[in-house]
Amino acid sequence: MKKILTTAAAFTTIAFVSAHAEGMTFETVDTDKSGAISMQELVTAMPTVTDAQFKGADLDGNGELSKEEFEKATTKK
Ligand SMILES: [Ca+2]
């Protein structure tokens, strides 16, 4: 049950990548190579992403996705 609850809590974050993440890596989304993914970069890579989904993936709330945050958001399980 614990595993299911963890998955459910992360589901809104994960949802935005499921259809788009194939072959997509942090490096390809971070088009300006700043080391973090901005909302604009994420939308460029995944046009269906919403602001709420971006904020859900931005675990520390600094307005950008670190590699760790991006990888968590794109992990399907
Ligand atoms: Ca960037």
Ligand SMILES: [Ca+2]
């Ligand atoms: Ca962040």
